[in-house]
Amino acid sequence: MKTTVEIADELLDEARKVASREGITLRAVIEAGLRKEVRERRRSKPFRLRRATFRGRGLRPELVGASWEKIRDLTYEGSSE
Numbered sequence: 585m586k587t588t589v590e591i592a593d594e595l596l597d598e599a600r601k602v603a604s605r606e607g608i609t610l611r612a613v614i615e616a617g618l619r620k621e622v623r624e625r626r627r628s629k630p631f632r633l634r635r636a637t638f639r640g641r642g643l644r645p646e647l648v649g650a651s652w653e654k655i656r657d658l659t660y661e662g663s664s665e
Contacts, residue, residue, distance in 0.1 A: 591599075603610045647655055
């Protein structure tokens with residue numbers, strides 16, 4: 585399949601040098617790089633954020649129904665800006 589992609593000039597120059605040095609085509613270098621990248625990405629697990637909860641009783645009673653701005657302001661109360 586033919587497709588068009590933009591590659592940084594410096595990277596393309598390096599890929600051409602590799603191809604020339606190894607006596608292979610630029611296409612072979614690009615395909616090998618894509619295969620390696622696809623294989624590595626397929627192997628890696630997607631990022632999962634660990635559960636980071638704490639023991640507590642939830643929101644303070646006086647903040648139930650409060651706006652996010654009020655909660656935020658209380659969070660930073662007393663800290664230097």
